[in-house]
Amino acid sequence: MILGLDVGGTQTDAVVLEDGHVRAHTKTVNRPELLETLGQSLDKTLAGIEPDKIQRMVFSTTMATNAVVMDNMDPAGMIVSAGPGMNPEWFSVGPSYHVVEGCMDHRGTEVMALDKSQVKEAIREMEKAGVNACGIVCKFSVRNPHQELQVEEWLGGQFGYKALGHRFSGSLNFPRRIATAYLNAALHKLHTKFISSLETTLTERGLNAPRYLMKPDGGTIRLDKSCEFPAQTAQSGPAASVMGALALDGCKGVTLVLDIGGTTTDMALVLDGLPLWVPNGIRIGEHRTSIRSLLTRSVGFGGDSEVKVEDGKKLSIGPMRRGEAMAFGGPMPTPTDAMITLGLMEEGDKDLARKAMEKIGAQLSLDAEKAAKIILEETTKGMTKAVIDFVKRINSRPVYTIHEVIEGIKIDPDRIVVLGAPAPIVAPMLEKAFNIPCVVPPHYQVANAVGAAAAKVTAEISLQADTQRGSMVIPEVGLESAIARDFTMAAAMEQAKEALFSRGLAVGADPGDQEFAVIEKEEFNMIRGGYRVGKNIRLKLALVPGLIPDCNCGGQQL
Known part of the structure; x- marks a missing residue:
C-alpha cells in the first residue's frame, strides 16, 4: 500500500493506493497548525489499516512556497564573488549580503584569489545580523567549485547550514544560482523543523515505510535528503495535479489539466502523456530560481474565492480567499455558496448559502438564484480567460518536454481534464465555453494526493x-x-x-x-x-x- 498526502491552500487530501486501486481517500479542512492537520488526515485515512501495510509514503506541502510568499523565512546571509564584468550588487538578497573579491574565469581557471580578510569581515557582519545560515555563490563555480569550497572551509562551524550554489545547479545563470542558494539557506531551519516533526508524527503512528516529498518537477525526493535542498519542495502542489491527471486519465492528445481548489485553479498542458517543462527554473515569490519544474500556472479562482460587488454594480471574484464558504461558516460569499444555492452541491448549510447569495443579489437587484447563476458564469469566464492567456503565452515561445524542444507548432488543447471537488459542476460549463471534451476522471476530488503517491523519484x-x-x-x-x-x-x-x-x-x-x-x-x-x-x-x-x-x-x- 502507498500513502499519498497533499496539503493544499484550503484542505488536505489523502489517499491509500493498493495494487493500482484507490482503497481509501479523505479530505481534511486545514487547521492553523500544519502538523495538527497532518495528524487528523493520517488518522482518518488509515482507519482500519495496519501501519505496517503501508510500504511507501509521499507528501506534498505548500509550506515552503507560503514561507517565501509571506516572507516568513529565517534570516540568511550571502557571500558572493564575481570578478569583472557583472556587478553582484544587482542581485542583492536577504538581510546580510556581502560581495568579496576573487573569481574564476569561464573555463574554471582561478584568475583572482579570494580575499580572506573580506570573507572574515562578512562572517562578522552576518553574526551581528543574527544569521545562522549562509549561501555561497561564485560566478563560475559550476566550472570549478574551488572558491565556494574555500569559503565554506573558512566559515568552519560558525553557521548551521551552508548553501553552496554549485550543488543546486550546474547552469551558468549566476543570478538564479544566487536566488536559489539564498532560498535554500533561508528555508533550511523551517524545513528541518517541519521534517523532524513530521517524522515524529509518522513514527508515533507506527508508519515506518520509506518517506518522500513531492518536488515541482513532478518527481519526489527522500524525506531526509530533502533537508539538503529545502527550496526544491516549493510549488509541488501544481506538479502533483499533473501527475494525478496522468495516473487517473493518461492525458493522451493535447490535454489541458485544470485542478480547481478552494483557493486557486492550477493549470498545465500535457502533450500525449508528456508534461511541459520550465527548463531554466521557476519563480518563487519574487525570486527567479534555477529549480526545474513542470510548466504550470495558478490563478485566483477557486471554490472559496471571495465574491463581492464593487462600485455598486461590478461583480468581483477572487483572487483573495477569506476563509471557507458561508455555507460552512465562512465570512464571505463564494462560488461554493452559489453551487449549493442552485442545488449543484449537497454539502454545507443551504440556508447560509442562500443568505450569501441574497447578500450579493441585493446589491445587484437580483434574487438569490439569479445571483448564483451570474457568479458561476463569471467564475467560468474568468477561468476561460486565464486558460486562453496561458495557452497564448505557451505559443509565444519554444516549449519543452523532458525529451525535446518544440518550436513552430501551435499548441491547442483538444481535451480538458478537470480535477478538484467542483469538477463535475464546472466541467460542463468549460466544455460549452471551449467546445472540446471535458473529462472528469475517477477520484477527481483527491487527484493531487494520487499524483503524489504515484510519482517516481527524480534527480x-x-x-x-x-x-x-x-x-x-x-x-x-x-x-x-x-x-x-x-x-x-x-x-x-x-x-x-x-x-x-x-x-x-x-x-x-x-x-x-x-x-x-x-x-x-x-x-x-x-x-x-x-x-x-x-x-x-x-x-x-x-x-x-x-x-x-x-x-x-x-x-x-x-
Missing part, C-alpha cells in the same frame, strides 16, 4: 569537461576529476550516467527504474592562435519524471 546532474585544462566537474555531486586530452563525449556520457544514477539512489530512486533523458548536450572545439587546443563538453541529464509501477494505467485501475 538531475550537469557535467562540464575541459580537455585543455584536463578537468571534469559534476557540481551537483561535488565531483571534480582529471581527464585525458582525448576525453570524448561518449566517455562524458558514461560518467554523467554513473553520477546521475548514484545521485538518484541517494535520494530514493528505484535501482531498477532509472529512465533518464539528455536535457543538454554540447561539444565544441577551443581554438587558440588558429589551432585546436582542446574540447569543451557539456551535458545535463535527468531522471525522467513518471509514475511508479501499477499506477501508470491511464485511469484503467485507479
Whole structure:
C-alpha cells in the first residue's frame, strides 16, 4: 500500500493506493497548525489499516512556497564573488549580503584569489545580523567549485547550514544560482523543523515505510535528503495535479489539466502523456530560481474565492480567499455558496448559502438564484480567460518536454481534464465555453494526493569537461576529476550516467527504474592562435519524471 498526502491552500487530501486501486481517500479542512492537520488526515485515512501495510509514503506541502510568499523565512546571509564584468550588487538578497573579491574565469581557471580578510569581515557582519545560515555563490563555480569550497572551509562551524550554489545547479545563470542558494539557506531551519516533526508524527503512528516529498518537477525526493535542498519542495502542489491527471486519465492528445481548489485553479498542458517543462527554473515569490519544474500556472479562482460587488454594480471574484464558504461558516460569499444555492452541491448549510447569495443579489437587484447563476458564469469566464492567456503565452515561445524542444507548432488543447471537488459542476460549463471534451476522471476530488503517491523519484546532474585544462566537474555531486586530452563525449556520457544514477539512489530512486533523458548536450572545439587546443563538453541529464509501477494505467485501475 502507498500513502499519498497533499496539503493544499484550503484542505488536505489523502489517499491509500493498493495494487493500482484507490482503497481509501479523505479530505481534511486545514487547521492553523500544519502538523495538527497532518495528524487528523493520517488518522482518518488509515482507519482500519495496519501501519505496517503501508510500504511507501509521499507528501506534498505548500509550506515552503507560503514561507517565501509571506516572507516568513529565517534570516540568511550571502557571500558572493564575481570578478569583472557583472556587478553582484544587482542581485542583492536577504538581510546580510556581502560581495568579496576573487573569481574564476569561464573555463574554471582561478584568475583572482579570494580575499580572506573580506570573507572574515562578512562572517562578522552576518553574526551581528543574527544569521545562522549562509549561501555561497561564485560566478563560475559550476566550472570549478574551488572558491565556494574555500569559503565554506573558512566559515568552519560558525553557521548551521551552508548553501553552496554549485550543488543546486550546474547552469551558468549566476543570478538564479544566487536566488536559489539564498532560498535554500533561508528555508533550511523551517524545513528541518517541519521534517523532524513530521517524522515524529509518522513514527508515533507506527508508519515506518520509506518517506518522500513531492518536488515541482513532478518527481519526489527522500524525506531526509530533502533537508539538503529545502527550496526544491516549493510549488509541488501544481506538479502533483499533473501527475494525478496522468495516473487517473493518461492525458493522451493535447490535454489541458485544470485542478480547481478552494483557493486557486492550477493549470498545465500535457502533450500525449508528456508534461511541459520550465527548463531554466521557476519563480518563487519574487525570486527567479534555477529549480526545474513542470510548466504550470495558478490563478485566483477557486471554490472559496471571495465574491463581492464593487462600485455598486461590478461583480468581483477572487483572487483573495477569506476563509471557507458561508455555507460552512465562512465570512464571505463564494462560488461554493452559489453551487449549493442552485442545488449543484449537497454539502454545507443551504440556508447560509442562500443568505450569501441574497447578500450579493441585493446589491445587484437580483434574487438569490439569479445571483448564483451570474457568479458561476463569471467564475467560468474568468477561468476561460486565464486558460486562453496561458495557452497564448505557451505559443509565444519554444516549449519543452523532458525529451525535446518544440518550436513552430501551435499548441491547442483538444481535451480538458478537470480535477478538484467542483469538477463535475464546472466541467460542463468549460466544455460549452471551449467546445472540446471535458473529462472528469475517477477520484477527481483527491487527484493531487494520487499524483503524489504515484510519482517516481527524480534527480538531475550537469557535467562540464575541459580537455585543455584536463578537468571534469559534476557540481551537483561535488565531483571534480582529471581527464585525458582525448576525453570524448561518449566517455562524458558514461560518467554523467554513473553520477546521475548514484545521485538518484541517494535520494530514493528505484535501482531498477532509472529512465533518464539528455536535457543538454554540447561539444565544441577551443581554438587558440588558429589551432585546436582542446574540447569543451557539456551535458545535463535527468531522471525522467513518471509514475511508479501499477499506477501508470491511464485511469484503467485507479
